[in-house]
């Protein structure tokens with residue numbers, strides 16, 4: 023179903039490759055504005071995890087779409103969002119690089135994407151939504167007046183992800199992580215359905231040499247410029 027063209031609830035659509043800092047930035051921007059947060063990547067990670075648990079192959083589009091439609095999930099807000107699958111805390115399990123690669127595989131199936139699209143749009147609640155993903159501006163919320171493509175060079179992204187995983191106590195090697203990241207970027211960019219692209223009307227923000235605070239400030243500045251009422 024198409025998105026309403028003149029939707030009254032503002033959306034900041036933030037897309038970009040993995041480990042560009044979208045998760046942290048979106049979380050901070052959403053809490054600064056008091057808006058809802060949509061971590062669309064978590065939905066694909068959850069479909070991937072549910073498929074692994076139920077023994078569904080990443081190529082079985084029909085079974086995957088069925089899984090996606092019936093996902094029993096919950097996001098508990100907080101400094102660190104807690105993600106529940108079938109009532110069980112899977113926040114840590116869905117963050118591994120392996121879970122990211124499986125997510126990227128299931129995300130390439132158009133039936134899975136269609137099954138999740140309305141679910142994602144349900145996050146658009148007053149006073150506004152900050153949406154984090156790969157196709158927020160291009161497919162899910164194309165009417166958004168503020169689309170941002172957040173990126174950073176691959177070395178910087180690999181280092182950020184390495185630190186993030188280490189801080190969570192997840193053991194990884196930097197070189198394996200860089201390779202997985204490049205593979206996943208390629209998979210996301212080359213797929214035929216909803217590939218990772220920079221929308222023509224997106225503002226590009228290269229965060230390679232920016233601090234988190236600088237990026238948050240920039241996004242909030244744009245939000246106030248584009249949605250002066252919603253960000254009062």
Ligand code: C5P
Pocket residue numbers: 040041062063064066067122125126127129130154155156157158206210
């Ligand atoms: O953002 P995150 O790394 O959690 O996303 C995991 C994977 O889910 C991505 O590599 C991508 O393949 C997929 N994804 C997607 N569309 C989105 C968000 C994530 O295809 N909107």
